[in-house]
Amino acid sequence: MNDTFYFFSGQDINFLKSELLLVVAWLIAFCGLLLPKKNIFLFVSSFCSIAILANLMLLIFSLGKIEPDTTTFFWNDLFYQNRFTNYLKILISVCALFSIWIQNSYNKKNSKTVSEWFVILLGGILSAQFLLISATIFGIYVSLELLSICGYLLVAFYDKEIKNKKNSVNQKGKLIASSFNYLVFGAVSSACLLYGFSWWYGISGSFSIPVIFDFVSSNSFIESNQTTFLIGFLLIGIGFLFKLAAVPLHFWISEVYKNTSSGTVFFLATIPKIAVTGILFFILNHSIHLPSNLQEIVFSVLSILGVLSALFGGFLAIQQTNFKCFFAYSGVSQIGFLMLLLVYNFQNSIISTNGILIFWIFYVLSNAIIWKFGAELDKDNADLSIKDLKNLSFISKIILSLASLSLAGLPPLGGFLVKMIVLFVAYQNYNFHSENSIYLFSLIGIGIATLIGFFYYLKIPYYLFLKPSVGTQAMARNRFSKLTLCCSILLILINIVLTIYGIRFL
Structure with missing residues (x-):
């Protein structure tokens, strides 16, 4: 770590060029809200899309300048950079473009999505990228709070078509209730996170994550402080598990997903979770230097929570008939698999590091199709049932089925590769630690x-194919546009090609 303090340097600008681009783009988009009403929506939505695309290109071209297996700290060690975080930034930009694509389903006849939605989305991407590169507890907390605020606002900003619905009063009440509950529980989780960080600062006297873990791993660390460190870890875990919607902090996900737009749902299901994945990866990688007793406690608890998320998310999904609630709880189950990849990475399982990226790639591809279909079908916001999908066109049924079966893990789709990696890593760690019942x-x-x-x-x-359509409302067959179907087919083909290519390395 560098002990010399300086304000700013040209190297820092080079490392932060993506974030600086987003800052400038956000300021321009925010000023665009002052334009005449007729021009606001077109300018803001187009400019935000172009800015995100430019950021994506910049991140891709920056990959070649980052040395593999090297982590570089910069700006007085406030931030860090490596290839893994850059890959996650790329995924975040891709997810943002998908969110706009999905949200545009609500803008066919007139501009129903408020222009502020796009500005807040751009702010969410900026916050997520700063969270990914923050190396101090101060930077992590501030970035995560800004990202959370963007999420709260996006949930509240649904669209203008609510005003034209017969049940608009009831719908607005549900939207306000779910937004308020999300805000309250999110504030509680953020308070726990801040309190946990204060415990870590109290025992180490430093904001830096590497310095904190070096201190805890040193011989000067008193054993009586181990309880303090674990209490801090518990409180911090509450904050992160809430953002991931993992068991037992998954209770908010159903109502929030059910009462907001599909574009916002896709944002909540991907961008904050990818950012939290990156910072958890950073923290858990430093945890390998902890004393063996602390390591065992931390990783055993996280392993159990990962398995419980995978199991309980599945049991809850079985009971659902509402489209959004079904995929909300299935997402809880998927996060359980992700947590195991994060936990087992500390055992030097190289495949689990790549497995985290593979998990998010296929999760994003499948969910982009699912929530795009949900956006085009979900004209009543919360009333779309799985049973109402019976009368879709044959092509639509095939695409939606393949996207769902990819999450299930059916070969040759991407979920199969993810499940194989998780099972392989779990079995590998069980062989190394067969005496520990947690791994079994x-x-x-x-x-x-x-x-x-x-x-x-x-x-x-x-x-879609077998259940008789008894008592369900008829639905037009050719409901989806040709562009939506073509893009969805392309995503399915990418899913299959990447899976076949990735299986070669197992």
Whole structure:
């Protein structure tokens, strides 16, 4: 770590060029809200899309300048950079473009999505990128709070078509209630996170994550402070698990997903979780230097929570008939698999590091199709049922079924590769630590969760092709535009090609 303090340098600008681009773009987009009403929506939505695309290109071209397996700290060690975080930034920009694509389903006849939605989305991307590169507890907390505020606002900004609905009063009440609950519980989780960071600062006297873990791992660290460190870890875990919607902090996800637009749902399901994944990866990688007893406690608890998320998310999804609630709880189950990849990475399982990226790539590809379909079908906001999908066109049924079965893990789709990696990493760690029953529990639990996933994801093709349409409202067959179908088919083909290519390395 560098002990010399300086304000700013040309190297810092080079490392932060993506974030600086987003700052300038956000300021221009914000000023665009002052334009005449007729021009605001077109300018703001187009400019934000172009800015995100430019940021994506910049991040891709920057990859070649980052040395593999090297982490560089800069600006007085406030931030860091490596290839893994750059890959996650690329994924975040891709997810933002998908969010705009999905949200545009609400803008066919007239501009129903408020222009502020796009400005807030751009602010969310900026906050997520700063969270990914923050190396101090101060930077992590501020970035995560800004990202959370963007999420709260996006949930509240649905669209203008609510005013024209017969049940607009009831709908607005549900939207306000879900937004308020999300805000309150999010504030509580943020308070726990801040309190946990204060415990870490109290025992180490430093804001830097590497310095904190070096101090805890040093011989001068008193054993009586281990309880203090674990309490801090517990409180910090509450904050992060809420953002990931992992068990037991998943209770908010159903109502929030059910009462907001699909573009916002896709944002909540991907961008904050990708950013939290990156910072958890950074923290857990430094945890390998902890004393063995602290390591065992931390990673055992996280392993158990990962398995419980995978299992309980699946059991809750089985009971759902509402389209949004079904995929909300299935997302809880998917996060359980991700947590195991994060936890087992500390055992030097190189495949689990790449597995985190593979997980997010296929998760994003599948969910982009699912929530795009949900956006075009969901004209009543919260009333779309899985049973109402019966009368879709044949092509639409095939695409939606393949996207769902990819999450289930059916070969040759991307979920199969993800499930194989998780099972392989769990088995690998069980072989290394066969005396520890936690690893056996994780291996068995994740295997059961995989089987449960097959069961509940098969509900989608079952209702689409086999279940008789009794008492369901008829739906026009050619409901989706040709562009939506073509883009969805392309995403499915990318899914299959990447899976076949990735299987070669297993």
